Amino acid sequence: xxxxxxxxxxxxxxxxxxxxxxxxxxxxxxxxxxxxxxxxxxxxxxxxxxxxxxxxxxxxxxxxxxxxxxxxxxxxxxxxxxxxxxxxxxxxxxxxxxxxxxxxxxxxxxxxxxxxxxxxxxxxxxxxxxxxxxxxxxxxxxxxxxxxxxxxxxxxxxxxxxxxxxxxxxxxxxxxxxxxxxxxxxxxxxxxxxxxxxxxxxxxxxxxxxxxxxxxxxxxxxxxxxxxxxxxxxxxxxxxxxxxxxxxxxxxxxxxxxxxxxxxxxxxxxxxxxxxxxxxxxxxxxxxxxxxxxxxxxxxxxxxxxxxxxxxxxxxxxxxxxxxxxxxxxxxxxxxxxxxxxxxxxxxxxxxxxxxxxxxxxxxxxxxxxxxxxxxxxxxxxxxxxxxxxxxxxxxxxxxxxxxxxxxxxxxxxxxxxxxxxxxxxxxxxxxxxxxxxxxxxxxxxxxxxxxxxxxxxxxxxxxxxxxxxxxxxxxxxxxxxxxxxxxxxxxxxxxxxxxxxxxxxxxxxxxxxxxxxxxxxxxxxxxxxxxxxxxxxxxxxxxxxxxxxxxxxxxxxxxxxxxxxxxxxxxxxxxxxxxxxxxxxxxxxxxxxxxxxxxxxxxxxxxxxxxxxxxxxxxxxxxxxxxxxxxxx
Amino acid sequence: xxxxxxxxxxxxxxxxxxxxxxxxxxxxxxxxxxxxxxxxxxxxxxxxxxxxxxxxxxxxxxxxxxxxxxxxxxxxxxxxxxxxxxxxxxxxxxxxxxxxxxxxxxxxxxxxxxxxx
Numbered sequence: 001x002x003x004x005x006x007x008x009x010x011x012x013x014x015x016x017x018x019x020x021x022x023x024x025x026x027x028x029x030x031x032x033x034x035x036x037x038x039x040x041x042x043x044x045x046x047x048x049x050x051x052x053x054x055x056x057x058x059x060x061x062x063x064x065x066x067x068x069x070x071x072x073x074x075x076x077x078x079x080x081x082x083x084x085x086x087x088x089x090x091x092x093x094x095x096x097x098x099x100x101x102x103x104x105x106x107x108x109x110x111x112x113x114x115x116x117x118x119x120x121x122x123x124x125x126x127x128x129x130x131x132x133x134x135x136x137x138x139x140x141x142x143x144x145x146x147x148x149x150x151x152x153x154x155x156x157x158x159x160x161x162x163x164x165x166x167x168x169x170x171x172x173x174x175x176x177x178x179x180x181x182x183x184x185x186x187x188x189x190x191x192x193x194x195x196x197x198x199x200x201x202x203x204x205x206x207x208x209x210x211x212x213x214x215x216x217x218x219x220x221x222x223x224x225x226x227x228x229x230x231x232x233x234x235x236x237x238x239x240x241x242x243x244x245x246x247x248x249x250x251x252x253x254x255x256x257x258x259x260x261x262x263x264x265x266x267x268x269x270x271x272x273x274x275x276x277x278x279x280x281x282x283x284x285x286x287x288x289x290x291x292x293x294x295x296x297x298x299x300x301x302x303x304x305x306x307x308x309x310x311x312x313x314x315x316x317x318x319x320x321x322x323x324x325x326x327x328x329x330x331x332x333x334x335x336x337x338x339x340x341x342x343x344x345x346x347x348x349x350x351x352x353x354x355x356x357x358x359x360x361x362x363x364x365x366x367x368x369x370x371x372x373x374x375x376x377x378x379x380x381x382x383x384x385x386x387x388x389x390x391x392x393x394x395x396x397x398x399x400x401x402x403x404x405x406x407x408x409x410x411x412x413x414x415x416x417x418x419x420x421x422x423x424x425x426x427x428x429x430x431x432x433x434x435x436x437x438x439x440x441x442x443x444x445x446x447x448x449x450x451x452x453x454x455x456x457x458x459x460x461x462x463x464x465x466x467x468x469x470x471x472x473x474x475x476x477x478x479x480x481x482x483x484x485x486x487x488x489x490x491x492x493x494x495x496x497x498x499x500x501x502x503x504x505x506x507x508x509x510x511x512x513x514x515x516x517x518x519x520x521x522x523x524x525x526x527x528x529x530x531x532x533x534x535x536x537x538x539x540x541x542x543x544x545x546x547x548x549x550x551x552x553x554x555x556x557x558x559x560x561x562x563x564x565x566x567x568x569x570x571x572x573x574x575x576x577x578x579x580x581x582x583x584x585x586x587x588x589x590x591x592x593x594x595x596x597x598x599x600x601x602x603x604x605x606x607x608x609x610x611x612x613x614x615x616x617x618x619x620x621x622x623x624x625x626x627x628x629x630x631x632x633x634x
Numbered sequence: 635x636x637x638x639x640x641x642x643x644x645x646x647x648x649x650x651x652x653x654x655x656x657x658x659x660x661x662x663x664x665x666x667x668x669x670x671x672x673x674x675x676x677x678x679x680x681x682x683x684x685x686x687x688x689x690x691x692x693x694x695x696x697x698x699x700x701x702x703x704x705x706x707x708x709x710x711x712x713x714x715x716x717x718x719x720x721x722x723x724x725x726x727x728x729x730x731x732x733x734x735x736x737x738x739x740x741x742x743x744x745x746x747x748x749x750x751x
Contacts, residue, residue, distance in 0.1 A: 538668075541722050
């Protein structure tokens with residue numbers, strides 16, 4: 001064996017050991033998605049279908065970081081942060097970019113770190129939105145030295161803060177005295193600062209970081225990029241650009257605004273890449289952009305592309321690939337396939353070999369409708385997979401008789417004026433029925449998997465929106481008259497856009513329920529095990545029938561005990577669902593829709609499930625600041 | 635043995651409407667109910683206030699067409715509020731409306747109050 005091969009062997013062994021070190025006793029929740037493989041799975045088994053009915057509040061706290069919106073006030077907060085449980089501490093970040101370190105069994109606050117933000121950049125938009133933190137721990141900690149365990153939180157202004165996980169103090173070696181200005185790399189069309197809503201993902205001693213921004217205002221906005229950073233210092237190791245070099249000056253985004261996942265053993269990081277600007281008109285970007293709306297695997301050490309698969313060609317629907325793919329090994333046909341499951345806004349579940357990007361279940365290219373917009377050339381075909389039953393139908397589910405009656409026939413009349421040729425009907429000037437639209441399908445939390453049985457669970461919404469375009473000249477005239485309310489300007493593009501829910505005048509959905517579902521699949525066979533309407537619509541306080549389901553944001557967590565824990569629905573309830581049957585076994589009201597995936601952990605022999613009940617006005621108007629942990633009675 | 639007057643049933647309706655007001659006010663101001671600050675509870679508050687007023691009028695007024703109309707409106711109020719209670723998932727409100735319904739039926743079977751000579 002040469003010295004080189006010895007080194008390789010050592011590296012391989014280290015890579016194998018790394019996940020074990022990161023998850024300690026297997027009861028941690030060390031990442032936004034539970035672990036860096038995006039599995040949202042806990043080995044905790046104390047809470048079972050038999051005893052879950054006894055689940056009760058163990059502790060609850062209110063962070064105080066909440067805004068109800070309204071004239072002259074901050075916009076409504078959107079708290080989508082999944083807490084972490086690491087270092088024998090629960091950590092949670094808030095929409096005001098504060099980090100709380102909390103005792104896991106009592107809910108008592110150990111320390112609070114408040115990121116200074118929104119004060120030094122008047123151009124920074126405040127969205128009151130946060131999706132959590134990342135955690136890194138040195139493989140060989142130096143005794144007595146601070147920052148051997150670090151919590152990272154990003155801000156709306158592109159600042160990444162590194163905080164000592166024990167003390168809550170900034171790590172001076174990172175960036176500029178603990179704060180890295182990621183916005184320094186925002187150099188092409190910097191119309192807005194990089195918004196670091198989503199935490200980076202940790203790979204060995206590196207962070208891999210994407211960013212969010214503002215959609216549909218400028219076509220020439222910042223082009224998508226992802227950074228590989230030194231976890232200790234914040235030094236940039238590599239960057240990856242998603243848009244071809246010759247297009248970056250005129251076309252923006254195709255960013256990675258959602259969580260990512262990592263295959264540590266194989267040194268691969270998986271990027272869910274969003275759509276480019278203009279989100280709804282592509283006549284100015286007819287050139288091939290292979291990484292846009294794709295899942296792309298990079299070699300995590302170098303940032304070089306390992307493989308990439310575009311999941312929507314020439315995206316005209318803002319169908320960002322928006323969740324970290326779920327990595328799981330699937331025994332199939334006598335082999336074990338290193339796979340990933342990419343949930344999508346389209347409701348398609350793409351199962352790929354995560355080393356090669358090749359489909360595990362077939363993907364076909366299917367002809368789709370043409371655009372009738374001058375200058376636009378819609379893709380002739382789109383990737384299609386039905387081996388795992390899509391979570392969303394290919395066709396409009398029909399006019400709701402109740403909504404149509406209540407609206408005096410408005411739904412039917414409006415529908416007759418729109419263009420509807422099924423999935424991937426391009427936007428049009430008269431309005432196109434779009435299902436699923438940008439709101440999904442599956443949103444940014446993605447699905448969960450039980451890696452021991454290869455059971456995959458995902459919640460999904462059935463939403464119909466109308467996509468409408470207006471030529472620039474007409475838009476300018478309307479704007480001068482003050483009649484362009486609700487339209488997105490898409491400056492620099494030949495068309496402005498307007499997207500809206502297909503509701504009647506009372507705000508009732510014009511399409512038939514269910515509005516949301518929870519589904520379970522056997523990844524070994526691709527078989528749908530069960531699908532049920534999930535959650536309840538709540539309007540004016542009234543709960544609609546359970547058979548209608550609810551739109552949902554926030555994902556499920558699976559436990560070894562045979563349960564699925566999930567908030568996500570409009571009705572501000574959190575639920576425990578039987579993994580085998582899909583039956584709801586327990587539910588509990590919390591302060592607002594729990595639009596973050598819950599975290600599951602075990603501490604001092606007791607299993608806890610903790611939800612951040614913060615709300616999101618995409619789901620319901622109610623907002624909250626409650627962090628609540630449930631456990632079985634002592 | 636004489637039958638009870640209109641009053642007993644009407645006073646039960648009044649009691650139920652006061653209880654309904656209290657329940658719906660609690661629902662309106664208490665975040666833990668999940669229906670606080672909602673339009674549905676505002677509707678119930680208004681319905682309970684109307685039922686209280688109508689109940690008082692029925693209890694205090696003598697027989698006549700207005701009383702029959704008010705009793706019909708009270709019935710609509712009871713059914714509507716009970717339905718709202720069902721969709722608000724408020725069992726207390728539904729229970730209160732059950733009491734109001736009992737009062738309403740009692741008032742049906744009761745005799746008119748005797749006028750003073």
